[in-house]
Amino acid sequence: LISFGSSEKFRFDNYALYKILPENGEQIKILEDKMSDLRYDFWSVPSAALDYVSVMSSPQHKNELEEFLHHHQIKYNIKINNIQEHLDKETVRTYRSNSSVSMEWDSYYKLADINTWLDDLVATYKGIASIIVGGRSYEGRQIRGIKISHGSGRRAIYVEGTLHGVEWITTTTVCYIINELLTSDDTDTKSAARDFDWYIFPVANPDGYVFSHEQNRMWRKNRRPTTGGHIGVDLNRNWNNNWLVIGASTDPANNRYAGLGPFSEPESRSLSTYIKSIGDKIELFLTFHSFGQLLMVPFGNSTAPYANYHDAINIGRRAMGALSVRYGTQYFTGNIAEAIYLASGGETDWVKERIGVPLVYCYELRDKGDKGFLLPEDQILPNNQEVMDSVVELIHQAKRFGYMGGSAVSTAIYTSSLLMFSLLSLCIFL
Ligand SMILES: [Zn+2]
Structure with missing residues (x-):
């Protein structure tokens, strides 16, 4: 997918982040199938519950991705035009x-x-x-x-x-x-x-x-x-x-x-x-x-x-x-x-x-x-x-809801069973 030298930092010049907006199950399926195309980095996974899919593309493959989306009439926005520019501003x-x-x-x-x-x-x-x-x-x-x-x-x-x-x-x-x-x-x-x-x-x-x-x-x-x-x-x-x-x-x-x-x-x-x-x-x-x-x-x-x-x-x-x-x-x-x-x-x-x-x-x-x-x-x-x-x-x-080691309810039960136990013990001893 991405190759690089052993010590140099990989650059993302003109890599773009797409927010793809599938509108029906068929388009979601098309995008799911596209995930096996490893030229594209799917930052998120197509799903019926989400209304978008985030995909990063290298500059060489942007055109092909856009043509693919147009062909299937799938809408999209470009959210980051040049990822490297964004990374250059990132502060550590x-x-x-x-x-x-x-x-x-x-x-x-x-x-x-x-x-x-x-x-x-x-x-x-x-x-x-x-x-x-x-x-x-x-x-x-x-x-x-x-x-x-x-x-x-x-x-x-x-x-x-x-x-x-x-x-x-x-x-x-x-x-x-x-x-x-x-x-x-x-x-x-x-x-x-x-x-x-x-x-x-x-x-x-x-x-x-x-x-x-x-x-x-x-x-x-x-x-x-x-x-x-x-x-x-x-x-x-x-x-x-x-x-x-x-x-x-x-x-x-x-x-x-x-x-x-x-x-x-x-x-x-x-x-x-x-x-x-x-x-x-x-x-x-x-x-x-x-x-x-x-x-x-x-x-x-x-x-x-x-x-x-x-x-x-x-x-x-x-x-x-x-x-x-x-x-x-x-x-x-x-x-x-x-x-x-x-x-x-x-x-x-x-x-x-x-x-x-x-x-x-x-x-x-x-x-x-x-x-x-x-x-x-x-x-x-x-x-x-x-x-x-x-x-x-x-x-x-x-x-x-009664988790985290006891609610009011379970404490009450615990207390009453302790009481019962004490009464029983008392009975035995008496
Ligand atoms: Zn994670």
């Missing part, structure tokens, strides 16, 4: 250790800076924050995260970003959540931090994220050489649950290549081992992707509701209501198969089915195809704020 800030200035929310950061920042937080919040390692990448990097805990025995919330290297907004979102949990003065945020053990990984695909910064901004997969000289597997198609059943590719050149087998990749394999090790504690599982403004619940290969499906949807919708308050940003809540498209071998399906976590959500953050993966820096803070609002509301609603 440097974080300086132990400065009075914390991480800022108007630019993106490299992996090394995020790791330094995590170290500083752990030094500052001794006894509350600690470094955790969720696994190891193909190139030997740690999947590094932070645990925030105000005491033992609490139920856990798992948060993860950047399973796909290109999705930089998810990295900063997860960093912002960490920052809020440790520094916020807001009452609800503080109690969310205190009441649960938080296991948080800003970058689940460190090799892909580093490669996206250093060599190819649009890199999605991990960096393990596969077959035919190709590199990388889609780490969200490689989990051992309905692997390669649907919505994944057997072509190693494809961006949604599922790998040679379930958990063939060190990142998904080691991370799954880590998740399993804390699995019985996890009450709420949140993974952040971009883009599309969606909140999705499992499963990716079926629209059939599972036991607490309706709870998950209702809790999610209310949280997305809270998300919209600050800036009016609208998210659609649904299951993966209906909200986006059929896909299997994904992380959240595995977490739901194999680990049995009660509430599992996958966010697709801003936007809806205007800038896609290249979300402008002035949207970082608003995005992060509204997402944090929604996370606090998710916890609040989950409690109301």
Whole structure:
């Protein structure tokens, strides 16, 4: 698809981002078939639930794409004319250790800076924050995260970003959540931090994220050489649950290549081992992707509701209501198969089915195809704020529905059974 020298940065001169607007099932089908044409990079997948498809084209193939769309009478807009021009304006800030200035929310950061920042937080919040390692990448990097805990025995919330290297907004979102949990003065945020053990990984695909910064901004997969000289597997198609059943590719050149087998990749394999090790504690599982403004619940290969499906949807919708308050940003809540498209071998399906976590959500953050993966820096803070609002509301609603370690109802039952037990004991002793 894209070839480049070993150290020079790939340039996207005159590459364009198209927002294609299919109007019926037939046009969606035509675009689905077009996905196998690897000259075009589908940033999003054709779906009946979404009214657009984002596609990046090189300058050499723009004309052919436009002719193809005209031929099938499919409408489109060009959202970015020259992607390189956009990349030249993108700012990556440097974080300086132990400065009075914390991480800022108007630019993106490299992996090394995020790791330094995590170290500083752990030094500052001794006894509350600690470094955790969720696994190891193909190139030997740690999947590094932070645990925030105000005491033992609490139920856990798992948060993860950047399973796909290109999705930089998810990295900063997860960093912002960490920052809020440790520094916020807001009452609800503080109690969310205190009441649960938080296991948080800003970058689940460190090799892909580093490669996206250093060599190819649009890199999605991990960096393990596969077959035919190709590199990388889609780490969200490689989990051992309905692997390669649907919505994944057997072509190693494809961006949604599922790998040679379930958990063939060190990142998904080691991370799954880590998740399993804390699995019985996890009450709420949140993974952040971009883009599309969606909140999705499992499963990716079926629209059939599972036991607490309706709870998950209702809790999610209310949280997305809270998300919209600050800036009016609208998210659609649904299951993966209906909200986006059929896909299997994904992380959240595995977490739901194999680990049995009660509430599992996958966010697709801003936007809806205007800038896609290249979300402008002035949207970082608003995005992060509204997402944090929604996370606090998710916890609040989950409690109301009886999750997160007990509702008023279950506490009442617990208390009354304790009372019964005491009375019985009393009877025995008397
Ligand atoms: Zn993703």
